[in-house]
Each structure stands twice: as structure tokens, then as C-alpha cells.
Amino acid sequence: MDKKVDWGWRVMARKATLPIMVLGIWWWLTNVRGFGGGILPTPHEFTAGLGRLITTGQLWRHISISLLRIGQGFGLAAGLAIPLGILVAAFPIFGQFVLPSLEFLRQIPPIAWIPVFILALGIGEATKLAVIVYAAFFPVFMNTILGVTQIDQHYWEVARLLQFSKQETLRELIVPGAMASLATGIRLGLSNSWRALVAAEMLAAVSGLGYMIMSARSLVRMDEVFIGILVIGLLGTAFDWGCRVLEQHFLYWQKPEEDI
Amino acid sequence: MSSTFCTGKSQKKTSDASPQGADVKVLNLSKWFGGPNNRLKALENVTMEVPKGAFFSVIGQSGCGKTTLLRLIAGLETPSRGRIEVDGRQVEGTGWERGLIFQEPRLFPWATVEHNVRLGLPDRDSSVWPDLVAELLELVGLEGFAAAFPRKLSGGMAQRVALARALASTPRVLLLDEPLGALDAVTRARMQKELLGIWHKRKITMLAVTHDLDEAILLSTHIVVLSERPGTVKSVIPIQMEYPRDRTSMEFNRFKQELVKLLLEEVS
Numbered sequence: 001m002d003k004k005v006d007w008g009w010r011v012m013a014r015k016a017t018l019p020i021m022v023l024g025i026w027w028w029l030t031n032v033r034g035f036g037g038g039i040l041p042t043p044h045e046f047t048a049g050l051g052r053l054i055t056t057g058q059l060w061r062h063i064s065i066s067l068l069r070i071g072q073g074f075g076l077a078a079g080l081a082i083p084l085g086i087l088v089a090a091f092p093i094f095g096q097f098v099l100p101s102l103e104f105l106r107q108i109p110p111i112a113w114i115p116v117f118i119l120a121l122g123i124g125e126a127t128k129l130a131v132i133v134y135a136a137f138f139p140v141f142m143n144t145i146l147g148v149t150q151i152d153q154h155y156w157e158v159a160r161l162l163q164f165s166k167q168e169t170l171r172e173l174i175v176p177g178a179m180a181s182l183a184t185g186i187r188l189g190l191s192n193s194w195r196a197l198v199a200a201e202m203l204a205a206v207s208g209l210g211y212m213i214m215s216a217r218s219l220v221r222m223d224e225v226f227i228g229i230l231v232i233g234l235l236g237t238a239f240d241w242g243c244r245v246l247e248q249h250f251l252y253w254q255k256p257e258e259d260i
Numbered sequence: 261m262s263s264t265f266c267t268g269k270s271q272k273k274t275s276d277a278s279p280q281g282a283d284v285k286v287l288n289l290s291k292w293f294g295g296p297n298n299r300l301k302a303l304e305n306v307t308m309e310v311p312k313g314a315f316f317s318v319i320g321q322s323g324c325g326k327t328t329l330l331r332l333i334a335g336l337e338t339p340s341r342g343r344i345e346v347d348g349r350q351v352e353g354t355g356w357e358r359g360l361i362f363q364e365p366r367l368f369p370w371a372t373v374e375h376n377v378r379l380g381l382p383d384r385d386s387s388v389w390p391d392l393v394a395e396l397l398e399l400v401g402l403e404g405f406a407a408a409f410p411r412k413l414s415g416g417m418a419q420r421v422a423l424a425r426a427l428a429s430t431p432r433v434l435l436l437d438e439p440l441g442a443l444d445a446v447t448r449a450r451m452q453k454e455l456l457g458i459w460h461k462r463k464i465t466m467l468a469v470t471h472d473l474d475e476a477i478l479l480s481t482h483i484v485v486l487s488e489r490p491g492t493v494k495s496v497i498p499i500q501m502e503y504p505r506d507r508t509s510m511e512f513n514r515f516k517q518e519l520v521k522l523l524l525e526e527v528s
């Protein structure tokens with residue numbers, strides 16, 4: 001597991017170096033060199049655009065729609081992938097039936113399915129949901145299987161000695177034993193589905209952050225394009241960070257130094 | 261881990277009950293591993309009887325099948341030939357009346373000491389479980405560690421939690437597979453004393469594997485010497501000495517010499 005965030009000023013300064021340099025180059029290119037040519041907005045245009053998107057409520061509307069889709073889609077994907085992963089890990093015969101096909105499907109990026117989804121499901125929410133589920137399913141599924149199969153055989157014997165029922169085996173052994181791997185799967189699945197969703201919104205949506213970028217592009221509002229990119233990156237980072245916090249919370253027992 | 265989902269089965273009552281006093285009866289027990297072309301014989305025709313309340317220690321060279329013997333009695337392995345009876349019933353799968361302590365503590369690292377011990381109770385959801393767990397932790401001298409996680413415990417403490425967990429079901433027979441093997445000398449001596457105390461207090465039948473002759477003589481009423489692989493019972497030596505035993509006494513050393521001789525014979 002990752003170490004705790006180091007808030008020391010030296011470390012923070014190092015982490016901030018590159019973003020500050022990028023901001024400086026941006027300012028220098030657009031303000032001093034007059035570069036931009038319709039591609040790069042100036043910092044002033046950028047902040048003005050941001051202010052407008054916020055005050056009109058547009059930004060928040062697109063963000064909340066994208067978040068809602070991720071919430072629903074990811075919840076659905078995890079709800080499918082975790083039980084199925086446990087089943088496959090616990091009953092290898094079942095795995096022999098489904099694993100080769102799933103391994104094949106895993107190789108196809110969800111975006112490639114968008115034309116099919118649109119034809120089959122229309123341009124409504126179902127298509128976006130399908131893309132998210134597809135993108136989130138495999139990392140969660142694979143890491144669930146990995147987590148369960150990696151539980152030490154020693155503990156399964158303890159479960160037999162202590163006469164665990166099926167529910168107890170699940171609650172006391174499988175879920176906590178696979179938790180570390182499960183957390184990794186959830187983190188990967190979330191980031192996978194977030195990226196896929198934005199792509200889906202660019203191709204088949206009339207709302208959401210991906211759509212916001214596409215419509216800004218067709219109106220040549222490059223400030224809004226960049227705002228969209230920034231927000232997508234920030235939210236993706238926030239998800240990842242949230243996952244790590246949750247991970248630390250659920251894997252408290254792994255903490256080496258922390259006092260109990 | 262295909263079959264690991266199912267837990268142990270209960271025992272079947274056999275028609276011929278074992279004679280009065282025998283708690284564990286091992287009859288012509290053989291165990292081999294692997295398929296027909298790479299067969300490995302671990303145990304061959306082992307027969308022995310452990311009377312109720314006895315403390316049996318099993319010694320023998322490493323690889324002679326000591327662990328396999330305990331795992332068979334615990335119900336984690338099934339015999340290839342022969343059978344095992346505990347309290348007159350044929351062993352089939354694991355059961356509450358047989359507790360097993362492995363060489364490693366095998367505590368669930370994600371559960372507190374208290375929860376680990378609680379899982380050893382047959383009725384873990386009974387309203388009195390906190391009292392029962394507290395009592396067990398007191399028995400092994402870990403009252404203050406109920407809320408600790410296993411990784412905070414030393415090897416000796418962790419093995420004591422494992423002992424408490426195994427005692428939670430008040431087993432008739434406690435099987436111990438070199439449980440003190442990984443401990444330092446001082447901790448080990450203290451745990452030997454505690455084991456004796458628990459044995460006296462709870463009147464459990466003990467069957468322990470050890471490679472430490474001193475430990476075997478110090479604790480046991482009988483010592484079973486197994487031959488090289490495939491393990492067979494070479495001899496059963498009763499240790500008729502008062503408890504607590506003195507390692508430096510003449511008697512103690514006579515037993516030790518006898519055992520050394522038996523084990524060395526085997527090597528040549």
C-alpha cells in the first residue's frame with residue numbers, strides 16, 4: 001500500500017514544480033509571445049470562461065450528470081464483477097466456462113463498442129451506462145479473482161477447522177482476505193470507466209463533460225475545451241485519492257506503524 | 261481450493277465402540293500422496309491408542325509424517341487406508357471435539373485478537389461470547405490484548421491466541437503440531453508450563469508433535485517414536501515421573517538417553 005501523504009514543504013515544492021512551470025510557459029506563450037492562434041486561450045480568457053460556466057450553472061450541470069452516470073454505471077459494474085469474481089475463484093469449473101470469453105472481451109476497448117451500443121440501445125443513458133459497465137467490469141473482476149485465489153491456503157484450513165458456514169467463509173475470510181486486491185481493482189476500474197465515459201459523451205451524448213468539450217469545440221470556444229479537460233483530470237485525480245483514503249480505512253489491519 | 265468452500269462434516273457413530281478410556285484410536289492408518297506413478301508414502305500402518313486425559317508426544321525425524329498424522333486426526337486429510345476413531349466415533353472431516361494448533365498461529369490478520377478467539381466458539385453469536393472470550397484470553401494471559409491486531413503480537417503471544425481459539429470449543433482432544441517450535445528458549449519454557457497448567461485444569465487429551473526431546477519428556481505421559489518415512493510407530497514409551505518435572509534429574513536424563521538411542525538406531 002502507498003505511504004501516507006507527505007505534507008513536508010520540500011516534498012510539496014517538488015510536486016508543484018512541474019504544474020507551476022506549465023502555468024508559467026502558458027502565460028509566457030499567450031501574453032508575451034502573443035501565441036495562441038485560436039488554440040490556446042490566454043489565462044484571462046480561461047478564467048473569464050470559467051467564471052461564465054460557473055455562474056450560468058452549466059459546468060455544474062455537466063459535472064453532476066457525468067458523476068451520476070459514473071455512480072450508476074460503476075455501482076452496476078462492481079455489483080456484477082465482485083460476486084462473479086468470487087464465484088469464479090471459488091468454483092474453478094465455472095471459471096473454465098466463462099474465463100476464455102471474458103479474456104477475449106477484455107481486450108476490446110469499450111469505445112469500439114459504441115456504434116453497436118448506439119444501434120442497440122439508442123443514444124440515451126443506456127449507451128453511456130453500457131460503456132461504463134464494460135470499462136469498469138474487467139479490472140474489478142480480474143482483481144477480485146486474484147484477491148480470492150491469493151488467500152493463503154492456511155486460512156482455508158482454519159475455516160474448515162472452525163466449521164465456517166458459507167456466509168461466515170465469505171464474511172470472515174473471502175472478503176477481508178481479498179480486500180487489498182479488490183481495492184486495487186476498484187481504483188483501476190473507476191479510472192478506466194471515467195476515461196471511457198468522457199469518450200462516450202463525446203460521441204453519443206447531449207450532456208456531460210465529454211459533451212461540453214465537443215460542443216465547445218464546434219463553437220471554437222477553446223477556453224471551454226481546456227476547462228473541460230482540466231475538470232476531467234481533477235475529478236479523475238479526486239476519485240483516485242478518495243479510493244486510496246477508503247483503502248487505508250478498510251485495510252487498517254495492514255498498517256505497520258500506526259497504533260491500534 | 262475447489263473444495264475449500266465446504267466445511268467439515270460431522271462424525272459417524274460406528275458400531276464397535278472403542279474400549280473404555282481410549283480417546284483417540286488410530287487403526288492401521290496409512291497415508292500416501294500423489295498419483296499412482298509418483299506415489300509418496302507418508303505413513304504406513306500406524307496403530308496407536310491415546311487414553312483419555314493422556315499427554316502424548318510424537319517424535320521422529322523430519323519428513324516422517326508427524327504433521328500428516330495430526331492432520332489426519334484433525335480431519336484435514338483423509339486416510340488412504342485404515343481409520344481413526346475419537347471417542348468411539350469414526351473421524352470424517354473436521355469437528356469441534358478435535359482442536360488443532362498449527363506450527364504457525366494462523367490468526368486472521370484482519371481480525372482483532374478478540375474476534376479471532378470468538379471465531380473458535382461453536383456458538384459465536386451467543387449473548388455470552390464476550391465473557392467466554394475474556395475468560396479464554398485470561399487463561400492464556402492476554403487479557404490486555406483483546407483489541408490488538410495480530411501483527412502487533414510477538415510469536416509467543418500469537419501462538420497463545422491460537423491456543424485460546426483452539427480451546428474455545430472445549431475440545432476433547434487437542435492436537436499440537438510443534439506449536440512452540442518457532443519460539444525463543446525463554447518464551448518456550450514459559451509456554452510449556454502454561455500448556456501443562458491448561459492440561460491439568462481442563463483435563464484435555466493432548467497429542468503433540470515436537471522435535472525437542474526435553475520438551476517431550478517434560479510434558480508427556482507417553483512418547484511415541486515414529487520411524488523414518490513412511491512413518492510407523494516404532495515404540496511408545498510411558499514417562500512415569502511426577503509433575504512438575506526437573507530437567508536436571510537423573511530420571512529425566514535416563515529417559516532422554518533412551519530416546520536418543522532409539523532415534524539414532526533409526527539413522528544407522
Ligand SMILES: Nc1ncnc2c1ncn2[C@@H]1O[C@H](COP(=O)(O)OP(=O)(O)O)[C@@H](O)[C@H]1O
Nearest residue numbers: 293294300302321322323324325326327328329
Ligand atoms: N499435501 C502433500 N502432498 C504431497 N506430499 C506431502 C503432502 N503433505 C506432506 N507430504 C509429504 O509427506 C511426508 C511427511 O510430511 P510431514 O507429515 O509434513 O512430515 P513431518 O511433519 O514429520 O516433518 C513428507 O515427505 C512430505 O513431503
Ligand SMILES: [Mg+2]
Nearest residue numbers: 326327328437
Ligand atoms: Mg511437520
